[in-house]
Amino acid sequence: MTSHAAGAEPRTIVCAGPRSAEAELIRAIQRDREALRRAPSQSVKPLRVIVPSRSLRIHVTARIADRCGSVLGVRVQSLSALVEELLAGDEDARRDGEFLFPLLVRRVAEALEGQGMREDLSRFEDGYGALQPTIADLLDAGFHPEHFDACAERLANFGRADADAARALLQVALGVRAAFAKLGLAHRSGRIERALSLLEAEPETLPARGVILYGFADATGAQANLLLGLMRHAEARAIIDDPRPGAPEVASFAAPLRTRMAGIAGERKADPAPRNAVVSIEAEKPSGEVRATVDAVARELAAGVAPEEIAVVARDLDPYRVSLCRALERAGIPFSGAPGALARSGPWRRRIRALRDLLAEGSRARLFTWLAAREAPAELVRVLVPWSGNRLCDLPDEPPRAARAGAALWRDARTFSKKAARAVDRFSWGGWVELILSALGPEREGRQEPQPAVRSRLEELQRALPEGLELGAEDFALLFAGVSEDLGACPLGGAGGGVRLLSVTEARGLTFARLFVLGMNRELFPRQIREDAFLPDPLRRGLLPLLPDLPIKERGHDEERYLAAQLAQAGDRVTFSWSAFDEEGRANPRSPLLELLQPRALAAPSAAAVDAGSALPARQRDALIVAFEAAARELGVEVSGERAAAHIARSAERSFGRVPPPPIPEEPFYVTGLEGLLRCPWRFYVGRILEAQPQERSPGALPSFDPRVIGNCVHRALEAVGARAGLPAREAFGTLAETPAAEFAWPDAKALDAILLEAAET
Template sequence: MLKVRCGPYAALEQAFLRQLDSLQKDDPFTPIAVVAPSRRMAERLERLAAGRPRLAVRFHTFHSLALQLVREDGQESRKLVGDPLLFDRLVDSLLGSGPRPKGLASSYRSTLKDLIDAGVEPRAGELVDEGLLSGKEEAERLRGLLDLLARYEKSLEQLGVLTPAGLVRRAAELAPKSAALGRFKALLYYGFYDLVGLQAEFFEAVAGEFPVTLYFPYRKGHPAYAFADRFFETKLHQGGTVPEPVEAPAEPLGDALFVPGRSAKAPEGFLRFLTASGASDEAWRVAKEILRLVEEEGVLPSEIGVVARALDPYRSALADAFRASAVPFHMSAEEPLLKRPAARACWTLLALARREFPALSVLDLTASPFFKLPPGASAGRWSALVRRLRIHRGWLQWEGRLPGEDAALWTLLKELKAELEPKGRRSWGEWAEYAAALLDRRFDAGGDEAFKAVLDELCSLEVLDLLGGKPEFPEFLEALDDRLHSAGLPVTDEPNQGVSVLDAMEARGSSFRVLFLVGLKQGLFPRVIREDPLLRDRARKALRDAGGYWIGQKKDGYDEEKLLFHLLVSSARERLYCCWPRSDEEGRSQVPSIYLFDLFRAAGLDPKRLALREDVPRQPERRLCSNALAPYLTPREASLAAALAGADPWSLHKALGWEAGALKALREGALELDRYGAPGPKDGVVGPLAEHLAWLKGHGLSPSTLENLAACPFRYLASKVLKLAEPEEPCEASKVDPARAGTLYHEALEAFYRHPKAKGDVRAAVDASFGKLDWRAMGLYPLLWEFEKERMARALEAFLRWDLAEQAQSGFVPELFEQGLDGKLEVALPKALEGMRFHGRADRLDSDGKSFRVVDYKRTAKSKKLAKRVSEGEALQPPVYLELAAQRKEFAGQAQGGAVFYPVESFLEEPEPDPYTAQDHAALRKAVLERIGALLKAVAEGRFVIKPQEGEQGYCDWCPFPAVCRKNHAMTLVRARRAP
């Protein structure tokens, strides 16, 4: 009772409509069922049949038809569930309790689905025992997989769960005696070119008892249809059925595609080729071409298709380009739910505790417009406070540093901690209700689409109650994490309106007046096919050939890729645009799809001489200044094009109601930044700053400020002149804050040397200094703080023992600690700074009665020696402190004995004092003072040009102002190198 009609989709459509008309010619209410492989194809057939009285025609997919049969029977007590998360967790429970990768259960579930869809039963293990596979290891792997399949299906049965595959299997059993199927005069199956095993059984069960016509997209002997060969030969000739070819119009290009040695001339103007740099430029050019087609050639948006093999790499680029250019479109793909701010804020809140309250997440949450702040609270003030306290993550950091600083924030965090760490076990449904109530309480986003979607995803987790058991809240959040990261929202609201943006699978069977194929590059179309490591192709082939199960091999996917490409090429009626990225967004070269070259061959084209190829320029000025595209530019693009072309864009700005004055200033500023020549005001050459110089003369300069000025004058401008705040880097809970560690060393050393009695028991003195410190105040975990405290104490003890021995040998003894220094230097100061003083604070000043030395404590050692850094102008503290200390009365008549840096932690292994000797100072003193004079002259003249120092030891690595200095801007660097 099966009739098979085969041919290309375009011919099948007409044959399908003719048969539909014929079946209802005498009675327009003749009941007919139409079954398609996808909902989209069923809707397309329904639209094709529109305009005729089709009240008695029912359009189904395999799933919906199976569901109707099972519901009609009324005997199925199991609950239909298609949620992959439930199946993943069930498989995970069957894999045992040992450690395994997070995605392993999902991989097993996918393989089990292939076996179940193919109708493979656990008893297929008997075939393995009979030598189905020759390789012992592969046979054992398959046997283990079939054992897992048996336990999986048994568990589903015990849980009372009916899977979609189980639904189809049950429908196949019911089909021969179905009253619902018997009411149809005919069943028209349309558009599938392959079926999995259970679908094939369902189809055969229906075709064996009822009048069925199959419209099968297939051209016998054509290489592009090789993927459908096996199904055609094996399944469609049973019972004496002879497939009937449908008369189809000539299709020269399709006839030649993938046929070696054959070519055909494509219709005039049919083929166009576009290349661009990256998906964004590709999408931009497609959008402009669509506007041109609509405006100049009268093509309706609904007659245009844009298709990629997979939409994910192009989803955002196409949506952004079409919206910017006002191209009406509908897209089947969804955008990630967590891309929406409200959804992201919800997950940020729920995940705070499991992520140990990261400071950035807390600040993002409190800055969200959806989050309910306590009365009088300020997210901006909280952000500044958290950065000042250098909180990174971990409840202990919050607990140790925040109390006493801001009561409202601390109260909020304590409340959130209690809400996000509930005790006990509850059902999945109860946890979903708890989380939903928490979100409702903390957010004001009831009308937001994404917020509603999050609540829906929470409710969907109730299905996991079928598995039994009551999870704790962290386990619930783990499942919610998987759910939210896989959830999506529609990109467009109106289906089937405007340009169709589809992936290749959804576009099967469609027809377009104009089609754009985007993303034609290797790795995307054709996609990369990989074997299933759990069920390799050799095992699949054995199950299919020897076992009789209708299961496909993964490598057959390459044949399907060819078929999809051929179907897409054939779906364009008047014009086909083939688009590919010649490079990605970063400029890396991309390889065009191999299918393009077969298309070139089939069309008789030389790929090196494509007259109809357009290379979309990467540079905005070349891309936007095309006369052909000028009418289709957005106002912003038109403004930019006018500015780049040297035209006057201000009249356009005025007509659009833009703030022309501000735009003009911005344009002039941009031109200034890109000019050649000497540095100017935007490079830091600002001229004398009288107010700042007066302030500087009154306050003086410290050596650290001089060092920053020498390293990069622009940092001095940002910090001291513009008064930009230097952001504090947060400190991780896994290590001691370096600044805090340095302070601890200084305090301990000062306390030690101020109490001479302590020298009798060095370790006791060190323990006394550290004993009062609490892990909460340090923001570390208790055990970690104990470890760090012991390490730092051992470093101090090692240093002090060495230092005491060195003092005994050299005769130098500490005289002054944390001593403020102030005075003048023998520097030729500019007139505006005459009389300016210098100041600083020395860690320690030693004396032997004849000379004095400057001692500075450091945490770790530098790779470059101190004397070398002084000679290169990197370290100015030692010479300046020596000059200032010489002016103190305590050292009157004493010689300058040099300076030394003590990196305390290096003494744990090998002492590394870093000296700047009296001889070094005598040799370098004049040059140092001249360098300081030159720096101050530049300050007086207002010259603060950047001096980038990239690399591992470069100054730029720890500069707090990388976002404002433009060190990566080419022309800024060119001008900076020309600075005196």
């Protein structure tokens, strides 16, 4: 490794949070602009700002335009875009084959069946798909054939079963790399390695008057090597974020990359950003948490904060997506998700999901899946409901008399089943396209139909496939599932304007004037860290001397602390919120990360006041608050907006001797709720309206048994009794009528007790 020369200016700048890092970047852009005025000839080459994500690229571009005005030759690009640029003129560079990665992992793993793979995979619902993250980790860490023998030798120090399974994983990784090479393609790690070799051989491959690495805290092995290569061969500067200086439990996440960069280019600390306000609020339930956040956003907008400077962030946005979008729409607040973020809904999203299931199951798919993909008329679906659970291959060619009204759909389903059965081995590309479009049915005028989008996506897939790659039914279903993931989904909110709705990952490195972080509860943020079932951390640590960039899953805890600390410094005012109970009334412990951040708790408006005030329509509540403040000013009394809101909320709780009408619930009223109401109105009222919960079992009470557990125990005992008498444990159902009855001696009480005890313990 090239060490930092004594006396040279350090090129690794450590900043205390995203706002400090952004200020340092803006100062670097301004210094570059001043240097260009003195030497205009340098503008021929761009100043490159390399960032890790698309969302950060768009954000940095907007910040530079806002803070610096017109700048010449500044190019903000993601690391993946830089790799593509480096490889653009290389004739030996292989095409990106990332879309084939799931297919190649499955094929190679199947070929190695019996070498430790099948036993592990039998526990996983998605089969060989569960292997993909492990193989990706190995390839990203730079695992090559020359590493195999040494890695296998180190694995021999562990138990034989673990070592054999891990050795099989190494063989799969090598097989996938070889399969990519045979097809003339490369995994993403291979393309990054090729880009680095070109940069090392000829630094002028990357014309630049300067390179700034911005927003990187951690990177895979291949990515980290490219970043370090840019610092060695392109004199790149790195702006690193240490959001909580002096806290080793936070700094440990970025420490490996930071240490390597500092070893090449030295290190200095940047000026800290102005102190910000970090506060917290507690709501009763997640729905109340969303309402409180939307009300706070509305107040910030009324105070003149630009919508694009406000963000609502959650570790995982999915649990809040629907309620948050609904609340913002009702309040008339514009919003947008991250670039490319999807709302997971659309006019024919359900049809695409059903189509993927049809391709995966083929002729063994259920009739209801085929009807969902076709989106058959409701009156015909009702006719075919009695047979909807049947597999397509089991349906007769002609429908029963009771299903004659849906005869055309029935025959189409049978035709699809026969074509799918023929496609099990090999099928021409035209055959696959015809099979998919036949499942969707003809296009109907005056409606948004998925056929054009599906046809276009299949054409793109066909152009990307290498020559000579044959596809079976499972292969095609797997590829189509990958390329159709976003079909039928709508963008989340607008096209970039308005309040930002982001996951924590999407918000990484971004800055805001006002930031609201939802879901600071124990099971949500931090997320649950699960060890890799195939290559556990002890085995990974054993491989670190050979693959130092192999990720350790336990470091996920460090990442959660780092992300939380980074969010706390990402806004001029940051509000963390959590709910004391879930929507079912169960206790919802708050996140331990709040102990690290120690935000100032807001006393007013309280979560209870916000929830109570939500019984009033938003416009009426806002008008009352304005009137309250005006009346207070006339009386010469200073009243803050928060105090006025709390007073109005308390007033809304009073009934003045009458029962007020119930507020419209935030949640839709499902069919199961209607069934519960009809079955027992009193129980529905107590459980759903009053939200009364059954008393928790006292610690000393005896546990109850699930009836299914008792049934399983009885069946095992009966099988054991029969086995002792020499009777078969399994018998084909069709042969039972022809099997003669057999007599045997029933075991005595002591033997029966032993059998029952053994069955219960298993």
